[in-house]
Amino acid sequence: MDSLWTSEEIAAATNGSASAPFEVTGVAFDSREIGQGDLFIAMKGELTNGHRFLDQVQAAGAAGAIVSEGGALPHVLVDDTTKALNDLGRASRARSKAKIIGVTGSVGKTSTKEALFAALDRPKRGQAHRSVKSYNNHTGVPLSLARMPREARFGVFEMGMSAAGELAALTRLVRPHVAIVTAIAPAHREFFASEEEIADAKGEIFQGLEPGGTAIVPFDSPYRDQLIRAAEPYAAKIVTFGLGQGADVRALDVVPVARGTLISATLPDAELTFTIGHPGEHWVSNALAVIAAVQAVGGDLAAAGLALAELEGMKGRGARHRIALPGGEALVIDESYNANPASMAATLKTLGAEGSATRRIAILGSMRELGPGSNDFHAALAEPIEAARVDHAILVGEEMGALAKALGNRVDFTHVPDAASATARAREMIGPGDAILVKGSNSVGLSALVAALVGEG
Template identity: 45%
Template sequence: MPDTAPLWTSAEIEVATGGRLSGPAFVATGITYNSREIAPGDLFLALKGARDGHEFAAAAFAAGAAGAITERPVEGGPSVLVRDTLHALEALGVAARDRAPHVRRGAVTGSVGKTSVTQAIKAGLDLAGPAHASIKSYNNHIGVPLTLARMPRTTGRAVFEIGMNAPGEIAPLSKMVRPHAACVTTVGPVHIEAFAEGEAGVAAEKASIFEGLNPGGVAVLNGDTGFSVLLDAAARKAGARRVTFGAGAGHDARLIDFKPNPEGARVQAELFGKTIDFTLGQSGFHWGLNSLCVLLMLDALDVPLDTALAALAEFRPLAGRGQTTTVHAPGGAFTLIDESYNANPLSMAAGFRSLGARPVPPGGRRVVVLTDMLELGDRSHALHEGLAGAIGAAGLDLVHAAGPEMKRLHEVLPATRRGLWRETAAELAADAAELVAPGDVVMVKGSNGSKASLVAKALVALGGAG
């Protein structure tokens, strides 16, 4: 049954935040801090960032906002006045958690795959009953409390993505969520410019997600990462029940075989000592281990195995994270794999391997189009050059690239593999027609900030409108 109760009443907001109502009482059916996303009945949160959200309160009320949380009186409608709107959001999130003690909560972090794994878990939760989850990549100091504050009263299970850009960010967010199960998908050289200890610092930060676990909570650990001992120690210190996934012997969930196909993949695994065979709607090799992480998380959140497997069979790649499209260009069709949302050395290697396993028609090529990986600090040059080995091992035919860091990779590639290089993604996108030929399978991958999506969109546009 749909939840017909209001998400928040102004009286509840006052109690949760310690604020004071200015204007008539109201009820809110949603909450957002973006005045452009207001739906009728929403609560508008006037956060202060690059722009002061108070400047947009009038527009929010004009769009149908029922009320607002503000630090000063605003025109256009009622508001709850608070000292600090971000702290008020945090308090609202905690209040939403505490008013629904029956909700089983999961939390996901990791250097690679956390958004997709979160959404795959959500797919399983949806099949099991009323569920709630992070949207997009709402995983930071605003996104996590906002996701909590948006949690309907009738939610039975929920999953939250928790990310970081610097040390000390994950533990407070996990303590806010207070999950019953938490996982680390994997650990790799991501955001390492912010960590003096390099990957070890990243691993320690990721492991801090276990600090927020409820007593008796479950820690789902990647047993194949080089930091598995560190992760296990952190989970043990938190008093968690520990379960592991990986390809090696001794894991609670062990990957035995992964066979990609045009529709996704077939997986054989061992789960708690029992052999299982199941279908995935994902073809990337990294989804072998990802799927086991999802199964362990769903088990910890009391979702039956058959329900979890049904969800994995139907779950498809998210936008910019492996969506596959046949582009019918004037000279002939080619296949586009859009991995343009994000990139780091781990996900690059996984993407190359997956592309290398893709069948191509006679005359077709396996082509990869790359833009810079960001936030790699003083290891950036070496990590970009180092991609050449994974490209060679995957047997890819041609590499196009954009950006000053990818120029280093371009220069160390053998001439037979070296395609176009341009200073920016926009310049490479302008040459989209030169990047592909009929029958090619083309993967576009790069960090969001280096605009790989421009190239993906330009390639789609070769097929005409839409």
């Protein structure tokens, strides 16, 4: 594998000193992720000190480290390893000739990032790079930048925030040529006085745009004009996407098919018909944002359409599992990674569209970080649950008490305190032909329920 960084380059980027010459092919700050030839960044935190794991990462095959305390492993010595991580990410961005795309939003940013990576990488495998998992914060973003191969043609970086000012700092590190806001919704509402403030914070992504850059904005959002105003001082071009008349990238026809959705879309100077390998209106919106970005960076639209058709659901974000049961099988839709009011409503609508299901079962965990309006947000889920023709709901967590009260006798439900109780209840009642949606904030732990149902736990 080609060298990602040499010790000389690392030392120059971080203003450090190398103990010996070495080359690395990867970068990590989690000792559990270290592989052969990697660079280990020994971060210091409140609960742990990465320097304690230097022997462990050397045994795992690390080729070198960035440290502030020295050690036997070949290393670059710096004053502050956290600053060094940012410096390395900044140096990676400075040397790269790739077209860079930044993605944020209250919902859909990880899915859009993954779909966009697949679309850009489809013509030639290995030409695109993206942040992995949900590495979208003040440590994940510079790490993702530091991992970008020097020869990459495209880089896709997810950026998240839970407070004003965070995205402004991240986007100035990423310096995207294209910046996308997928949608605005009351995620992290606990930290903001209003959704308008959330839109302002998401709009910070445009502040890092490179000269001549493009801002991509959701046309159908009630905050469209607010986002456009946020982009205007920084973007040479603003592109909208959506279903409404007037969107620059617009779906003309949306037709459910056996394995997803068929879309006919119009773009500036082009038209495209393609299939998404996922059902649901929220995926239509994600796909339109992807197509808009691919066109903005001069990517291959035809290959992007093929990539969207090939997409499979990610663990915790739409993965679909068929589980064998006596007398048949059931469908488990894994949306267990996160939840907010908008994503809950969208995925419940997808569950409602499972027309061949014998029963529709929704296993819904509490939505966290919603602030003083939490009870109202939870209670408001009664309407999309009823609209989805849910036959039984398993409500998980204390916050779901407000929804239990709102449902009353409208929908059959069980309210349980935790994921373990929900797992026991689900195992009792699930039968062949059922479609089961599992969704909740990650801290509720419904991923363990999914693992138990599909035989992974």
